[in-house]
């Protein structure tokens with residue numbers, strides 16, 4: 001579905017991800033793991049076409065932009081916008097309806113089902129600013145449910161969210177995967193990764209390991225990832241030496 005070919009990404013020519021070669025296959029359910037600053041969000045941005053590679057490329061096999069849905073970190077979403085939970089979930093129908101399409105009764109039923117699925121039934125008419133952090137995260141997932149994307153990219157969907165919400169939303173993700181979606185999620189909580197994600201990609205500016213989660217999240221690999229990951233703000237010269245050492 002997606003191949004990273006010798007992919008080097010960065011900002012102002014300062015590499016954040018180095019010479020990555022890896023493949024995401026259709027039906028993957030994979031966690032993107034690594035220390036702070038490892039390049040995980042940067043890698044998602046490159047899949048979304050928001051960042052031009054310094055070197056290498058992302059190859060899309062049989063999927064287009066419209067097949068990809070992205071859930072940013074909750075903190076990146078503006079909650080002061082004066083709309084209700086129902087109206088917010090309806091914005092997930094944008095691709096289906098176009099800019100001027102009307103939300104009809106059958107759409108409203110789908111919205112209601114999505115809200116039930118994420119445990120928010122009854123809160124349809126609440127405005128966004130009147131939802132708790134966990135409820136808002138549930139709402140973001142309800143909107144994702146409207147889009148029926150083939151590839152779902154999630155960037156740390158559970159930061160600052162209570163345990164019950166995590167469990168409920170992991171169930172929603174698992175259901176989406178069972179219905180055919182490919183899942184790529186940045187997750188910091190390793191026990192969650194071990195429990196739910198069959199595959200993992202451990203990144204620390206460069207690829208440390210990718211494959212079955214148990215084989216990727218070994219003490220050796222995690223030590224290697226943290227020793228590379230905390231060497232913050234490498235300059236391109238140091239990077240070149242490191243790459244070819």
Ligand SMILES: Nc1ncnc2c1ncn2[C@@H]1O[C@H](COP(=O)(O)OP(=O)(O)OP(=O)(O)O)[C@@H](O)[C@H]1O
Nearest residue numbers: 011016034035036037038039040041042043232233
């Ligand atoms: N817009 C930007 N401009 C300049 N540098 C950036 C920008 N965004 C990220 N970086 C740098 O690129 C590197 C990788 O950042 P990235 O956000 O991809 O890491 P991450 O693995 O997602 O980290 P975290 O787990 O802390 O969210 C970091 O050194 C970061 O400071």
